[in-house]
Amino acid sequence: MSVWFWILVACAAAFLTKLLGYLVPQKWVTNARIARVAGVLTIGLLTSLTVANTVATGQELVVDARLGALVVAAIALWFKAPFLAVVIAGAAAAAGLRLLGLG
Amino acid sequence: MPTTLRHSPGARVGLSIAVATGLYGISFGALSVSSGLDIWQTSALSLLLFSGGSQFAFIGVIAGGGSGAAAAGAAALLGIRNAVYGMQLNALLHPRGWRRFAAAQVTIDESLATSTGQTVLVEQKRGFWVAGLGIFVLWNVFTLIGALAGDAVGDPKQWGLDGAAVAAFLGLLWPRLRSKEAGAIAAVCALATVLTVPLVSPGVPILVAAVVAGAIGWFGFRHGPAGEGLEPDVDPYPGPPDAPGSTDAQAPR
Numbered sequence: 221m222s223v224w225f226w227i228l229v230a231c232a233a234a235f236l237t238k239l240l241g242y243l244v245p246q247k248w249v250t251n252a253r254i255a256r257v258a259g260v261l262t263i264g265l266l267t268s269l270t271v272a273n274t275v276a277t278g279q280e281l282v283v284d285a286r287l288g289a290l291v292v293a294a295i296a297l298w299f300k301a302p303f304l305a306v307v308i309a310g311a312a313a314a315a316g317l318r319l320l321g322l323g
Numbered sequence: 324m325p326t327t328l329r330h331s332p333g334a335r336v337g338l339s340i341a342v343a344t345g346l347y348g349i350s351f352g353a354l355s356v357s358s359g360l361d362i363w364q365t366s367a368l369s370l371l372l373f374s375g376g377s378q379f380a381f382i383g384v385i386a387g388g389g390s391g392a393a394a395a396g397a398a399a400l401l402g403i404r405n406a407v408y409g410m411q412l413n414a415l416l417h418p419r420g421w422r423r424f425a426a427a428q429v430t431i432d433e434s435l436a437t438s439t440g441q442t443v444l445v446e447q448k449r450g451f452w453v454a455g456l457g458i459f460v461l462w463n464v465f466t467l468i469g470a471l472a473g474d475a476v477g478d479p480k481q482w483g484l485d486g487a488a489v490a491a492f493l494g495l496l497w498p499r500l501r502s503k504e505a506g507a508i509a510a511v512c513a514l515a516t517v518l519t520v521p522l523v524s525p526g527v528p529i530l531v532a533a534v535v536a537g538a539i540g541w542f543g544f545r546h547g548p549a550g551e552g553l554e555p556d557v558d559p560y561p562g563p564p565d566a567p568g569s570t571d572a573q574a575p576r
Contacts, residue, residue: 222391223360223364223385223391224364225391226390226391226392226394226395227360227364227367227368227372227381227391227395228367228371229395230368230372230377230381230394230395230398230399231367231368231371231372233395233398233399233402234371234372234373234374234377234398234399234402234405235371235427235428237399237402237403237405237406238374238402238405238406238408238409238427238428238430239409239423239424239427240406240409241405241406241407241408241409241410241411241412241413241427241430242409242410242412242413242418242423242426242427244406244410253541254407255407256540257403257537257540257541258403258404258406258407258540259404259499259540260508260536260537260539260540260543261400261401261403261404261533261536261537261540262376262401262403262404262499263496263499263500263505263508263509263512263536264508264509264511264512264532264533264535264536264537264539265376265380265397265400265401265512265529265532265533265536266376266401266492266495266496266499267496267508267509267512267513267516267532268512268513268515268516268528268529268531268532268533269379269380269383269384269397269492269529270489270492270493270496270513271512271513271516271517272383272387272516272520272525272528272529273383273386273387273485273488273489273492274489275517275520276387276516276520276525276528278387278388278525279520279521279522279523279524279525280520280521281517281520281521285483285485285486286485286486286489288486289483289485289486289487289489289490290486290489290490290493292490293489293490293493293494294493294497296490297493297494297497302343303343303347303350303491303494304346304347304349304350306490306491306493306494307347307350307487307490307491307494308487309490310483310486310487310488310489310490310491310493311482311483311484311486311487311490312483312486313483313486313490314480314483314484314485314486314487314489315481315482315483315486316483318480318481318483
């Protein structure tokens with residue numbers, strides 16, 4: 221139940237944020253500082269999500285098959301693989317490493 | 324004289340980006356159910372939240388054992404860029420009445436990038452709506468397919484779905500690391516995350532990194548040639564910059 225509550229909060233926040241862009245005065249469009257904060261925030265959050273999903277297990281830092289998935293995904297991205305291929309490569313790497321008994 | 328919809332470059336690019344993006348809804352669906360959400364909750368996120376990065380953020384925090392509040396916080400913060408996109412699109416397309424609400428819901432990286440890549444107004448409109456609505460429909464269909472598939476899979480770890488989540492986040496981040504400064508920001512936020520994971524509840528390190536990033540963005544701001552500005556994470560117009568259809572059109576200001 222509580223998860224539903226936070227899902228709906230997140231959905232409402234997302235829609236209102238999008239709508240805000242259509243409602244604020246046009247001069248805000250030229251506010252480069254707001255655009256920069258939004259840009260840096262996006263980089264920071266995605267980085268943190270990547271790192272946390274790679275090494276965090278609860279409050280512990282753990283090195284396991286997920287680190288292999290990260291490396292393989294980076295290689296795939298380096299070679300300009302499409303998003304879905306990158307995701308599948310990450311899954312295959314983690315599953316493969318576990319099959320070998322690593323992590 | 325606008326071309327017919329059949330030959331519209333905006334609609335054509337919009338459609339191809341809609342297919343490519345819609346397809347990876349399958350990975351969101353599968354990862355969402357493996358993070359512990361049910362199929363209804365997964366579909367609600369795709370229908371109502373409808374912003375890939377924020378949706379992945381929500382399930383990423385939940386999968387790590389974070390609270391619903393931290394998940395919603397990360398998703399909301401990651402959605403702030405959509406407000407900036409909304410401002411740009413409003414200045415470009417001026418939707419009125421109910422269309423404004425529909426436009427807001429489909430304001431995402433891909434619809435912005437498709438629209439601003441076109442040079443004439445009618446194509447900018449077509450690009451935005453075809454990409455936005457096309458992705459909305461396909462993203463939701465493929466989310467459901469992914470969720471059903473993920474539900475049928477037994478142990479998500481055995482299938483490497485936690486590795487898939489890592490790859491998905493890196494895939495979302497990668498196109499934004501175009502400059503040295505972006506790389507430096509990422510390095511600082513990665514360090515902040517690693518340092519805070521043992522100290523605070525799961526999910527909270529992501530919010531700490533957001534605060535750090537926000538401070539860098541706000542205080543590190545300098546006027547001048549393009550700093551770490553905000554570009555959508557997709558470029559539907561690959562190819563040499565002088566090729567037709569790939570002009571970097573700026574919104575009239």
